[in-house]
Amino acid sequence: MSENKGKLAIYWAASCGGCEISILALNEKILDVTAAFDIVFCPCIMDTKARDIEKIPDKGIDVCLFNGSIRTSEQEYMARLLRQKSKVLVAFGSCAHEGCIPGLANVSNRDEIFETCYLDGPSTDNPAGTLPQPEVQVNGCHLTLPVFYDTVRTLGQTVEVDYYLPGCPPEAARIWDALVAILEGKLPPAGSVIGAETTVCDECKRTREEKRIKEFKRTWQIIPDAEKCLLEQGLLCCGLATRAGCGALCPQVNSPCIGCYGPNAGVEDFGCRMMTALASVIDSTDPDEIERIIEEGIPDPVGTFYRFSLAHSLLRRSALVPDIQRHELPLPGAGAERSS
Amino acid sequence: MEREIYEPKIIGFFCNWCSYRAADSAGTARIKHSPNVRVIRLMCSGRVDPTFVLKALSLGADGVLIAGCHPGECHYIEQNYKTIRRHAMLKRTLHALGIDERRVRLVWASAGEAAHLAKAVDQMVEDIRTLGPLRWSANWAEDGAHLDDVEKILREHAEAMEVSK
Numbered sequence: 001m002s003e004n005k006g007k008l009a010i011y012w013a014a015s016c017g018g019c020e021i022s023i024l025a026l027n028e029k030i031l032d033v034t035a036a037f038d039i040v041f042c043p044c045i046m047d048t049k050a051r052d053i054e055k056i057p058d059k060g061i062d063v064c065l066f067n068g069s070i071r072t073s074e075q076e077y078m079a080r081l082l083r084q085k086s087k088v089l090v091a092f093g094s095c096a097h098e099g100c101i102p103g104l105a106n107v108s109n110r111d112e113i114f115e116t117c118y119l120d121g122p123s124t125d126n127p128a129g130t131l132p133q134p135e136v137q138v139n140g141c142h143l144t145l146p147v148f149y150d151t152v153r154t155l156g157q158t159v160e161v162d163y164y165l166p167g168c169p170p171e172a173a174r175i176w177d178a179l180v181a182i183l184e185g186k187l188p189p190a191g192s193v194i195g196a197e198t199t200v201c202d203e204c205k206r207t208r209e210e211k212r213i214k215e216f217k218r219t220w221q222i223i224p225d226a227e228k229c230l231l232e233q234g235l236l237c238c239g240l241a242t243r244a245g246c247g248a249l250c251p252q253v254n255s256p257c258i259g260c261y262g263p264n265a266g267v268e269d270f271g272c273r274m275m276t277a278l279a280s281v282i283d284s285t286d287p288d289e290i291e292r293i294i295e296e297g298i299p300d301p302v303g304t305f306y307r308f309s310l311a312h313s314l315l316r317r318s319a320l321v322p323d324i325q326r327h328e329l330p331l332p333g334a335g336a337e338r339s340s
Numbered sequence: 341m342e343r344e345i346y347e348p349k350i351i352g353f354f355c356n357w358c359s360y361r362a363a364d365s366a367g368t369a370r371i372k373h374s375p376n377v378r379v380i381r382l383m384c385s386g387r388v389d390p391t392f393v394l395k396a397l398s399l400g401a402d403g404v405l406i407a408g409c410h411p412g413e414c415h416y417i418e419q420n421y422k423t424i425r426r427h428a429m430l431k432r433t434l435h436a437l438g439i440d441e442r443r444v445r446l447v448w449a450s451a452g453e454a455a456h457l458a459k460a461v462d463q464m465v466e467d468i469r470t471l472g473p474l475r476w477s478a479n480w481a482e483d484g485a486h487l488d489d490v491e492k493i494l495r496e497h498a499e500a501m502e503v504s505k
Binding site: 076147316322 | 390398422423426440476478
């Protein structure tokens with residue numbers, strides 16, 4: 001390995017592998033990346049082990065692109081290790097940035113997930129009801145598995161992150177911009193998102209008039225007009241809350257934005273932004289009609305407003321013990337006057 | 341020993357033109373009501389971004405009370421209709437996340453309706469007392485064992501045999 005080249009690490013935690021494919025989509029520019037960096041760690045393409053990374057001195061890696069959210073103890077361990085060894089840690093892609101699809105598991109918990117995956121699945125054959133255990137003895141050998149957490153966390157909720165690169169996955173052109181910015185040292189303040197500070201609507205070429213919606217429609221219900229704003233046609237398009245950077249790819253092909261680039265600059269909670277925006281376009285002042293429009297039009301509010309950002313949202317997850325179940329438990333404080 | 345009575349923490353977002361004045365005149369008229377609502381004055385109930393509500397809940401509030409002018413009487417003409425829509429969406433989202441809808445309540449109170457507002461406050465405090473504390477941040481605090489689990493991986497790596505290259 002050449003001494004004057006930078007060292008690049010690419011890791012995946014709870015993710016799908018799409019981020020690595022997006023790096024490949026740099027096409028011939030990948031040669032420029034390998035000219036500037038030695039890739040020292042990337043389990044997706046190379047046979048390197050965590051223990052090799054442990055031997056690298058602290059801050060010995062120049063840039064680490066970390067994709068995936070944190071759902072097991074092993075992923076948390078790798079996040080801490082790579083933080084310690086990297087000068088610049090980039091939360092790469094929506095999972096590391098805001099939890100993404102793996103983060104939607106936060107509407108559930110470990111026990112429910114294990115039950116569905118290992119006991120209740122229609123194609124599951126598990127008569128002994130075996131569930132993954134963090135430690136087990138087999139023929140005198142002590143075997144271990146990473147511990148599975150109840151709550152998926154983002155990389156930023158686990159370790160300090162220098163930069164966030166949003167998107168599911170980040171567009172190749174944006175990855176290139178970020179790498180060039182890192183190499184040239186032209187970076188925004190640490191902790192910020194490398195990306196546009198405007199919304200998908202700004203990149204969308206559809207014509208926008210006044211938004212007045214009496215009824216939300218699902219994508220299978222209509223064939224949308226190719227020129228007109230999708231939200232104005234009743235489709236729940238998240239473009240107005242979502243950070244630009246993709247070039248409005250989905251609206252271009254008649255499909256509403258689902259918000260994969262995360263909240264726009266200055267927005268703390270993506271779902272709240274969507275609720276605020278939609279409240280302005282629902283065309284009714286009658287409480288019952290409003291309830292009906294919302295109930296029929298938004299059957300899955302968490303999946304709609306927090307498809308990519310549940311783990312990163314203000315509430316982060318659903319209640320481990322929902323209010324409705326707590327009613328069945330003895331009420332704290334109730335009857336307190338009588339107890340002695 | 342007497343058990344301590346649970347006192348709910350409720351954050352109130354009151355509109356400057358109606359509800360805040362109603363609360364004010366409830367005080368002047370010495371109407372008794374529960375002291376559990378910490379009131380934040382906003383210019384309009386339409387200013388209540390759902391972010392405020394979720395932030396309050398995530399930081400330890402047991403409930404949020406939004407109070408504004410009656411529909412049709414908004415100082416800014418139609419902003420409280422947006423509040424109705426926002427509140428409806430918020431309720432639905434919170435329900436899906438396991439939060440009872442009584443924890444985030446919307447009431448209308450004009451400047452003259454001090455007694456009505458005081459009653460709404462009492463009712464909300466009573467409901468939340470029944471529901472119990474929300475303690476939202478306990479939802480994502482793993483039991484603390486996770487750092488031991490991370491530590492364990494490091495120990496395993498240290499003890500494992502070196503694989504020949």
